Amino acid sequence: MNITAIKGFSDILPGEIETWQFVEEKAREVFGLYNFSEIRIPILEKTELFRRSIGETTDIVEKEMYTFADQDAEGTLLTLRPEGTAGVVRAYLERKLYQVEPVRKLFYLGPMFRRERPQKGRLRQFYQIGAEVLGRADPYVDAEILLLLSDFFAKVGLEGLLLELNTLGDRQCRPGYRQKLLAFLRERQDQLCPNCRRRLERNPLRALDCKEKGCISATSDAPSIVGYLCEPCQGHFGTVQRLLRETGLDYQLNSRMVRGLDYYCRTTFEWTSDRLGSQNAVAAGGRYDGLVEELGGPPTPGIGFALGMERMVLLLKMARTLEPPRPDLYIVWIGNQARSWAFPIARRLRGKGINVEMEGEEKSLKSQMRRADKMRAKLVLIVGEEELVRGKAILRNMDDKEQRETALDRVEEELLAGRGSF
Ligand code: ATP
Ligand code: MG
Numbered sequence: 299m300n301i302t303a304i305k306g307f308s309d310i311l312p313g314e315i316e317t318w319q320f321v322e323e324k325a326r327e328v329f330g331l332y333n334f335s336e337i338r339i340p341i342l343e344k345t346e347l348f349r350r351s352i353g354e355t356t357d358i359v360e361k362e363m364y365t366f367a368d369q370d371a372e373g374t375l376l377t378l379r380p381e382g383t384a385g386v387v388r389a390y391l392e393r394k395l396y397q398v399e400p401v402r403k404l405f406y407l408g409p410m411f412r413r414e415r416p417q418k419g420r421l422r423q424f425y426q427i428g429a430e431v432l433g434r435a436d437p438y439v440d441a442e443i444l445l446l447l448s449d450f451f452a453k454v455g456l457e458g459l460l461l462e463l464n465t466l467g468d469r470q471c472r473p474g475y476r477q478k479l480l481a482f483l484r485e486r487q488d489q490l491c492p493n494c495r496r497r498l499e500r501n502p503l504r505a506l507d508c509k510e511k512g513c514i515s516a517t518s519d520a521p522s523i524v525g526y527l528c529e530p531c532q533g534h535f536g537t538v539q540r541l542l543r544e545t546g547l548d549y550q551l552n553s554r555m556v557r558g559l560d561y562y563c564r565t566t567f568e569w570t571s572d573r574l575g576s577q578n579a580v581a582a583g584g585r586y587d588g589l590v591e592e593l594g595g596p597p598t599p600g601i602g603f604a605l606g607m608e609r610m611v612l613l614l615k616m617a618r619t620l621e622p623p624r625p626d627l628y629i630v631w632i633g634n635q636a637r638s639w640a641f642p643i644a645r646r647l648r649g650k651g652i653n654v655e656m657e658g659e660e661k662s663l664k665s666q667m668r669r670a671d672k673m674r675a676k677l678v679l680i681v682g683e684e685e686l687v688r689g690k691a692i693l694r695n696m697d698d699k700e701q702r703e704t705a706l707d708r709v710e711e712e713l714l715a716g717r718g719s720f
Contacts, residue, residue, distance in 0.1 A: 304422070305416060305422070306413075306414075306416035306421050306422025306423065307421070307422055307423045308421060308423070312622050313619075313622060314611070314615075316619075316620035316621065316622055317611050317614050317615060317619070317620050318425075318607065318611060320454070320614075320620055321427075321454055321607065321610055321611065321614070322407060322427070324450065324453045324454045325405070325407065325427050325450060327453065328446060328449050328450045328453055329405045329429065329446075331449070332403065332442065332446045333403055334403040334404060334405045334429055335402075335403065335404060335405070336404070336405055336406065336407075337386060337389065337404040337405070337406050338406065338408070339379075339382065339385035339386060339388075339389055339406060340379075340385065341378060341379055341408070341409065341411075342376050342377070342378060342379070343376070343377060343379055343384070343385055343388065344374060344375065344376060344377070345363070345365050345375035345376060345377040346375070347377075347384050347385070347388055347593075348363060348377055348379075348380060348381075348384055350592060350593060351383070351384040351387065351559075351560075351561055351589055351592065351593060352380070352381065352384065352559050352560060352561065353501070353559060353560025353561065354500075355497045355500045355501040355504065355560070356501075356504075356558055356559055356560055357558055358380045358381070358412060358558065358559070361413070362380060362412040362413045362414055363377045363378070363380055363411075363412070363413070364377060364378040364411050364413060365377045365378075378411035379410055379411065380410055380411055380412045381410055381426070381428075381559070381604060382406050382408070382410065382426060382428045382430075382604060383428070383430060383559075383561070383586065383589070383600075383602055383604070384593075386404055386406065386428075386430045386432075386602075387430070387432070387589055387590055387593055387595075387600065388593065390402060390404075390432055390590070390595070390598075391590065391593060391594065391595040395432075396432070396433065396595075396596065396598065400433045400598075401431070401432070401433035401434055402430075402431070402432045402433060403429070403430075403431050404429065404430050404431075404432070405427070405428065405429040405430075406426075406427070406428050406429075407425065407426070407427045407428075407607075408425065408426070409423050409424065409425050410423070410424055410425070410426050410604075411423050412424075417577065418574075418575055418577060418612075419574055419575065419577030419606070419608060419609045419612060420577050421608060424606060424607070424608050425606075425607035425608065426604040426605060426606060426607065427604070427605045427607060428583075428602060428603060428604035428605065429443065429446070429602055429603060430600060430601070430602035431443065431600065431601050431602065432590065432598055432599075432600045433598055433599065433600075434599060434601070435587065435599035437534050437535075437537035437538045437541065437565075438537075438541065439601060440534075440538045440541075440564075440565045440585065440601055441537075441538055441541035441542055441545070441547075443583070443601055443602070443603060444461065444538075444542060444547060444549075444567060445545060445547060447569060447581055447603065447605070448461075448547050451569075454610075454614060455614070455617065456610070456613055456614065456617075458571065458572075458573075459569045459570065459571050459580060460550060460569065460570050460571070460572075461547065461548065461549040461550065461567060461568075461569055462549070462550050462551075462552040462555055462567060462568045462569075462570060463538075463539070463542075463549045463550065463551055463552065463555075463565070463566075463567050464523070464551065464552050464553055464554075464555040464556070464565075464566045464567070465523065465524075465527065465531060465534070465535040465564050465565055465566065466503075466523060466556060466557075466562055466563050466564060466566055466584070467523055467526065467527050467528070467531050467563065467564065468528070468530070468531050468563045468564055468587065469563070469588065470528045470530070470531070471526055471527050471528035471531055472523075472526075472563070474526055475521070475523050475526035476502060476503065478521045478526065479502050479503065479505075479506075479520060479521055480498070480499070480502040482520050482521055483498055483502050483505055483516075483517070483520070484498070486516045486517075489512050489513075489515070489516035490505060490508075490510075490512060490513050490516055491508060491510040491512055491513050493508070493510075494508050494510070494513050501560070503556045504556070504558075505517055505520075506520065506554045506555075506556050507554070507555070507556045507557070507558060517554070520554075522553040523553055524553050531564060534564055534565070535564070535565065538565055549567075552568075555567075555568055557582065557584060561586040561588065561589040561592070562584040562585065562586055563584075563585055563586065563587050563588060564584070564585040564587065565584055565585045565601065566582075566583070566584030566585070567582065567583060567584060567603070568581070568582040569581045569582070569605075571609075571613055573613060573616060574609055574612065574613065577609060579606070579609070580605060580606060580609050580610055580613070581603055581604065581605035581606070582603060582604065583601070583602050583603025583604060584601065584602075584603075585599070585600070585601040586600045586601065586602070587599040587600065621674075623653060624653070624673060624674040624675060624676065625653045625654060625655040625670075625673055625674075625675040625676070626652045626653045626654065626675075626676050626677060626713075627647065627652060627653070627654045627655075627675065627676070627677045627678070627679060627713060628654075628655050628656065628666075628669070628670035628673065628675035628677070628678045628679070629643070629644060629654065629655070629656040629678075629679045629681065630656075630663060630666040630667060630670065630678055630679065630680045630681070631656065631657070631666075631681050631682075632663060632680075632681070632682040632683060633660075633682065633683040633686075635683060635686055636681040636682060636683060636685075636686050637656075637658075637660075639681060639686060639706070640656055640679075640681055641656070643709070643710065644656050646710065647710065647713060650710075650714060652713060652714075655670075655673060655675065657669070663680070663682075670696065671696065674696075675696055676695070676696055676697065677693060677694065677695055677696065677713070678693075678694040678696055679691050679692070679693055679694075679709060680692040680693075680694065681706070685706075686706070689705060689706050689707065690703050690704065690705060690706060691703070691704055691705075691706050691709060692704070693709070693712070
């Protein structure tokens with residue numbers, strides 16, 4: 299039997315990868331403008347890191363992690379990273395990045411792993427582009443993160459995304475709200491799904507985020523966090539909104555958006571699209587002021603987001619497809635001597651930035667021309683035995699089908715001179 303890929307794990311093939319590369323390139327551009335540096339963190343971390351940061355009663359930790367015991371004496375539990383923030387914060391602490399410069403703006407891109415039910419826009423290995431700012435508590439950086447994302451969407455040409463915004467309060471005010479919500483939910487326990495009922499006491503906010511019909515209707519008139527915010531949280535959220543209005547970034551308030559990870563506080567957000575079906579969130583994130591401390595570091599505020607590449611690529615592909623690279627020049631050769639002439643020339647031209655393709659085995663003129671056509675080569679250079687003797691070759695423009703004779707010793711020069719017009 300042939301060996302297949304694992305369910306929910308996919309290949310990104312030529313034809314599609316061009317869109318990925320385009321997105322990654324634009325991301326690097328925008329991150330550069332906002333002064334973010336790239337960080338590459340391991341794909342495998344100790345399980346404990348995710349348990350402590352993401353939270354024991356979240357979907358990710360409860361049932362979605364790929365965890366296994368290492369083969370060391372202790373059987374240390376290891377997990378394929380389900381998200382990037384925990385690893386970035388671990389690195390920030392372990393490498394004492396705060397000692398060099400207390401404010402760090404970091405971004406990452408790479409695969410994440412969650413054992414979820416695969417469907418459109420949901421895989422078990424998926425890719426995220428994410429960013430974290432550590433060391434800044436002010437609302438300007440919250441707005442900056444949102445503006446960065448908006449600039450990024452504009453740069454790749456994505457329109458029509460909706461920004462939903464919420465605040466989750468902080469250590470001062472959330473406990474009060476939590477109590478109120480818990481009391482409200484206890485009275486409607488029987489309408490909640492088994493999952494929400496099970497974690498009601500430990501994590502009542504989760505019920506607001508649940509996609510089950512019963513939970514949605516049971517919580518439709520639940521108390522909203524907005525009425526319970528302490529003054530500093532109110533001020534912070536007010537400023538974030540003012541900055542967005544002043545910079546012309548539209549948003550919608552959604553007080554039910556609690557996000558699926560425990561470390562969030564204050565500002566949280568999600569960018570959604572109505573063209574993705576039920577997996578509609580393209581990017582999401584928020585503030586996590588307690589996380590660094592929770593992981594054993596000095597009190598350090600933080601905020602970040604992660605963007606799902608697959609969903610972004612799905613949206614972009616609805617708008618247009620990007621073509622794979624095409625040769626600037628395809629050398630058609632007839633006879634060994636022509637091949638011997640062509641091979642080093644091809645290499646020299648590539649060294650000068652020209653994309654050159656040629657065959658290694660003898661094929662008919664017709665079949666080489668067909669191949670050049672299929673690869674959408676811009677120019678074809680035809681070198682035969684007879685042309686070689688005369689020191690000539692034929693240069694054919696595949697777009698307008700015009701062709702002319704050129705001297706072999708001038709080919710390189712001509713191609714380089716005409717590079718702009720390929
Ligand atoms: P979802 O609403 O899809 O469950 P989430 O709240 O679990 O998303 P986050 O952990 O905030 O997602 O991850 C940020 C982004 O990563 C999501 O908005 C989405 O675009 C993408 N993402 C998350 N899980 C997957 C997955 N299994 N497959 C593909 N993309 C994903
Ligand atoms: Mg999820």
